[in-house]
Amino acid sequence: MKTSMLALLATAAVVVFATPMPVASGAGEPLADGLYVWETDEAGNTSVEFTPHADILNATAEGVWERSVLEPRGSGCHATRMVSSSTTDKANAGLLNSVVGTFITLGKKGKKSYVVGDAVSFLCSSGGASKPKSSIAGTWDWIKRVKCGVDHLGYGDVQEGTGGMVAGYTFNGDKFCGF
Secondary structure, eight states: OOOOHHHHHHHHSOOOOSSOOOOOSSTTOOOOSEEEEEEEOTTSOEEEEEEEGGGSOOOOOOOOOOOOSSOOSSEEEEEEEEOOHHHHHHHHHHHHHTSOSSEEEEOTTEEEEEEETTEEEEEEESSOEEEEHHHHHHHHHHIIIIISOTTEEEEEEOOSSEEOOEEEEEETTOOOSOO
16 A cells, blocks of 8 residues: 555654644645645654745745756656646745745755645755755746746756755645655
């Protein structure tokens, strides 16, 4: 029997909520709109914080860094699903604007995601990373304009900054980050 990553996190880990988090009960079930932040400590305990979309205002991305057209090693496009670019753009902007400052930092096995309707914008780091928001926005722009195309879902390595980070967007209910 397959078990979703979210179901395992909800049942096997210590979960801390900023507010009550709407958790999908099974694989492929959509999550509520808003920001999800997963953190795993050295002992393997995972905490999840959820902030509803309505609590995060002014979701507009600023200062997009122009990404090189050279393709990084870690990138890909979803083979079958599509989501409107206007919806993924809102999810991407919501994720960027949920963090104060010009850098987004993730710890070891860190993951942040932002849900708007059918779209999930996400950031993942297996070993910890700190990346400029402009470089993250540039990665999403590169996915849309060069790698996958408008309305197509995908992910790519974030250039600039320290550590390794993947930025992408997918459909609500899909699996991402791999940990």
